[in-house]
Amino acid sequence: MNAVTTPATARELTTYVLRLADTSLVLAQRLSAWIGHGPAIEEDLGCANISLDLLGQARLLYAYAGELEGAGRTEDDFAYLREECDFLNATMAELPNGDFGQTIVRQCLLDLWRLELFEQLTQSTDMRLAQIAAKAVKEIRYHGRYSSGWLVRLGDGTDESHQRVATALVMLWPYVAEWFAEDALEQALAERGVVPSVAAVQAGFEARLAPILRAATLTRPSNVDYRWFGKRAQHSEHLSHLLAELQSLHRAHPGAQW
Amino acid sequence: MRPSVPRVQSLKVYGAIAMTLPQDWALYEVFVRAKRGLDHKHVGSLHAADAAMAIEHARDLYTRRQEGVSLWVVKSADIVASAPEDAAAFFDPAEDKIYRHPTFYDIPKDVETL
Numbered sequence: 001m002n003a004v005t006t007p008a009t010a011r012e013l014t015t016y017v018l019r020l021a022d023t024s025l026v027l028a029q030r031l032s033a034w035i036g037h038g039p040a041i042e043e044d045l046g047c048a049n050i051s052l053d054l055l056g057q058a059r060l061l062y063a064y065a066g067e068l069e070g071a072g073r074t075e076d077d078f079a080y081l082r083e084e085c086d087f088l089n090a091t092m093a094e095l096p097n098g099d100f101g102q103t104i105v106r107q108c109l110l111d112l113w114r115l116e117l118f119e120q121l122t123q124s125t126d127m128r129l130a131q132i133a134a135k136a137v138k139e140i141r142y143h144g145r146y147s148s149g150w151l152v153r154l155g156d157g158t159d160e161s162h163q164r165v166a167t168a169l170v171m172l173w174p175y176v177a178e179w180f181a182e183d184a185l186e187q188a189l190a191e192r193g194v195v196p197s198v199a200a201v202q203a204g205f206e207a208r209l210a211p212i213l214r215a216a217t218l219t220r221p222s223n224v225d226y227r228w229f230g231k232r233a234q235h236s237e238h239l240s241h242l243l244a245e246l247q248s249l250h251r252a253h254p255g256a257q258w
Numbered sequence: 259m260r261p262s263v264p265r266v267q268s269l270k271v272y273g274a275i276a277m278t279l280p281q282d283w284a285l286y287e288v289f290v291r292a293k294r295g296l297d298h299k300h301v302g303s304l305h306a307a308d309a310a311m312a313i314e315h316a317r318d319l320y321t322r323r324q325e326g327v328s329l330w331v332v333k334s335a336d337i338v339a340s341a342p343e344d345a346a347a348f349f350d351p352a353e354d355k356i357y358r359h360p361t362f363y364d365i366p367k368d369v370e371t372l
Contacts, residue, residue: 042306043280
């Protein structure tokens with residue numbers, strides 16, 4: 001059964017699906033920058049594989065958003081022809097790679113959040129969203145295994161590797177808050193069972209994170225009051241640079257085909 | 259300073275984890291089973307800090323195109339190989355014993371993987 005019964009619901013769901021899609025696309029772009037620069041060729045491919053999974057998720061989600069919107073926009077229109085102020089990705093996804101440790105911390109936090117979120121989305125009353133989530137969950141489960149494995153190695157590794165991921169965790173933690181600051185749109189969709197409640201996702205995320213941080217000998221940072229809101233298009237200064245690179249080819253050669 | 263938290267000794271079922279620099283990683287040989295009922299076949303090698311990482315690297319490097327349903331990795335150093343100088347003594351004596359080849363019966367058409 002499809003949950004989209006009114007134009008209002010369709011609009012809300014379009015926005016929600018774009019949030020998911022943009023987070024996948026922006027993170028895919030960030031991760032792909034490790035190709036040729038990883039600590040080992042095996043890690044180049046590890047990051048590239050995750051990046052391609054994320055790109056695939058973004059494509060499915062953009063296609064669905066286009067159908068919901070009903071204005072004829074395609075995947076490429078969403079990815080290449082929107083401005084920074086149109087992107088709705090979670091802010092953490094756009095933050096720079098930093099060193100490999102910082103990339104791993106960012107990836108692990110995002111993986112654990114997305115794993116919990118997408119697992120719960122498989123129960124969505126919106127069939128299409130549930131199907132996309134079911135495909136993505138298998139991929140994200142591996143991503144989380146990769147990133148949490150590395151987080152444990154680095155956190156429980158040498159003094160330097162520990163210091164680097166500990167610093168990255170403190171730097172990145174404030175960006176977690178956005179995921180669990182439920183807004184009216186998420187609340188409205190959750191009431192209709194289209195998306196899970198933010199509180200349920202947060203509980204699952206914390207439960208997944210705690211044993212990994214323990215194994216990595218890392219301390220969970222305290223929450224901060226300030227919240228970023230990439231999901232409402234309020235971004236850090238990093239997104240516009242990322243998009244400039246992502247969109248440059250399409251802007252130079254509109255409609256270019258392989 | 260490191261916090262005084264007990265360290266983990268193992269990562270799930272793959273044994274002790276190691277934290278070494280990529281240039282010190284050990285070489286592992288990778289074996290992939292293409293589908294149930296077939297043998298694991300050697301497909302190549304890779305570098306990893308330990309067995310857990312080797313399995314993940316094997317997945318990332320050698321099963322990107324649906325090549326398999328199961329993976330084995332083994333440290334290259336743990337493989338015992340016959341010496342090239344022994345080749346003549348080891349293998350040549352079989353050369354003139356064609357009667358050891360099972361050429362006298364037909365393999366049924368439906369048995370694909372024999």
